[in-house]
Amino acid sequence: MDRLGVVDEIFLRTHRGLGTPIALQGLWRTSDRVEPALLQRIHDALRSGPLGRRVVRPRVPGARRGWRVNTRAHPLLFIDDPLPTSALLPWADDLGAELDPEFGPGWRLAAAWLADGGSVVVLTCSHALADARGLVYAVDVALREVGATAGAAQARTESARADRPEAESVRHATSLPDTDRLADRAAAEPSSRRSGDAAARAAESSTARSAAARESDWADALRQWSIVAGGTIRALRQGIPKRPVSSASVRTGGSELRVHSAVVQFRAADWDSVAKAHRGTANSLFIQLVVNLLWDIGFSDPTIGASLPVDTRDEPRVDNDLSMTEIIVDRSDTPATLRAKARAAYERRMTSPGGMPEELLQVIPDRWAYALSKGAGERDILCSNIGTLPDSLRTIGAHPCTGVAARAIHPHLTPARFPRTRLSGYLCRTGDDYVLSLVGLDPAIQSGTALCELTVEAATRLGLDGSPW
Structure with missing residues (x-):
């Protein structure tokens, strides 16, 4: 069974109300x-791809939560009544409701x-x-699958037309895809035989999965407790860790915060030319x-x-494979100095609470884990450089994209759960x-339009x- 990492569980707790x-x-x-x-x-490909999973609880204390395949999905939401472009982002902001990992x-x-004749496609996760x-990896897998399927279907159609053009209209009317013929053949079998075989296979599979999960949970729990015990002893040799202090600042303004x-x-x-002129990089110009x-x-x-997220994966996968680091910026900084600060920061990642092993957060109750990690990674701003997206994401089927954006949103955010972060x-x-x-989470930001105008001015x-969406 694939297991959740420490960062996966932090975001699972935020989903439950323990954090932003x-x-x-x-x-x-x-x-x-x-x-x-x-x-x-595309929806079907995503459903059967890497995102098609959910969290399951372990049966042994101390074992990590695991991932199980889940092909259930919210149905495709399609709006054919054209949206004004000014309503695009407010509409997308509300798509995070009822997501339950x-x-x-x-x-x-x-x-x-x-309304401008185009389309917007939004995947929220x-x-x-x-x-x-x-998420980029999951979309890449899905779009490549859809493209390969469409290409194969077109090739089969063109080949069939070349071989028997006179039979084209007849074949469209009478033939079925392979999957349909298999379904018809299955339907012809006696129902009692089908149901009996299915029940037997399901019982066998369930028993095997349960036994494997129990064995795996015991092994995982032993590993986790061993790491926590050893790491705690080493940490305590340096003295009793100080009680963690939340980095989150107190917000005011009540329900008016938006x-x-x-x-x-x-x-x-x-962008690259300006970065070079300032002796910086695309990333340091972004931070500036x-x-x-702000x-x-x-x-x-x-x-x-x-705060600067750092991708730590060594192979493509959907898991939260990242860590956080930070830099302190003052008004004298330039893209050149920020380049040096960021480079140094990437060598010193934020550590686990009080020097204790991070696995501790996975073996203690959720509320204790939240108290120990509350505000971790939160600073005044977040600058997440996602990097260059695969070429497969530049088109939706045969439709070239005029722009592709990636971001985070905060569904069901209440004033009590506002983070320290004021701008991401x-x-x-x-x-x-x-x-x-x-x-923008700063109360001084009056509207999305105002944020956009300020961004264009700062960029100028x-x-x-810059061209606003």
Whole structure:
């Protein structure tokens, strides 16, 4: 059984109300109308792919929660009544409801036609199921499968037409796909035989799975407790750890606090050129832009703490395979100095609470684990550079994408669960463009439109020309 990692469980706890709720979201825009039949094929591929899983509880204390295949999914949500482009992000902001990585489907695919003649396709996923790179991997698998299936079907059709063109109309009327013929053959078998065989196979499978799960739970629990015991003894040799202090700041304003979103697109050649002119990198320019934006919004502190996610995977997979680091930014910093700070920060990751082994968070009750890890990784801003997306994500079937964005949203966020983070930025590159997604949690941000305008102004001062979505 595949097991949840420490970061997976942190995001599972946020889903249950122990922390800030987080869902990941990918958005694709096209200049034409994407047909519902294609979207349904993509939905089916996602359902049977890496995202098709859910969390199951262990039967042995100390064992980690595991993953089980789950092909249940929210049905495709399709809006054919064209949305104004100004309503695109507010509509997408509300798609994180009813995602449940443990007891129900943890993801949703939605699409809408836009008033400008184009379309937007949105995949929303509980952060417990995947991190940003994991979601990219799952989409890559699904789109490649849909593309391969469509290509194979087209090849078979063209071959059949070349062999027997005169029979084309007859075949369309009478023949069935292989899956349909198999279903018909199965339907012809005596029902008692089918049900008896199915029951026997199900009983056998269930017994085998239960035995394997019990054995695996015992082995996993032994491993976890061994790590925790050994790590705790080593930590205590340095003295009793200090009680962890939450990094989350107190928010005021009650129910008036709101989250606002913006997406701005930039030509990659211009972005890279400006970064080079400032002796920085695409990443350090990204950090500089988000930092400047928070000060423009009215943040009064002379320094800004920035949390930077670090991808730690050594192979493609959907799990939350990341760690966090941080840098402190002051007003004298430039893309060049931020480049040096980020490079140094990537060598020193944020550690587990009090120097204790991080596995401790998986063997103690959830509320204790939350108290120990509360506010971990939260700083004034979050700068998540997702990197270059695979070429497969640049099209939806035969429809070229005019832009692809990736971000996190916060479904069911209440004032009591607001994080320290006041502004989150997400950067990805697709083809010739960088797309910057911003999620504003600072009470000084009046609206998504205001956030977008401030972003364009801050980018202009750096020499960048941004195009709002």
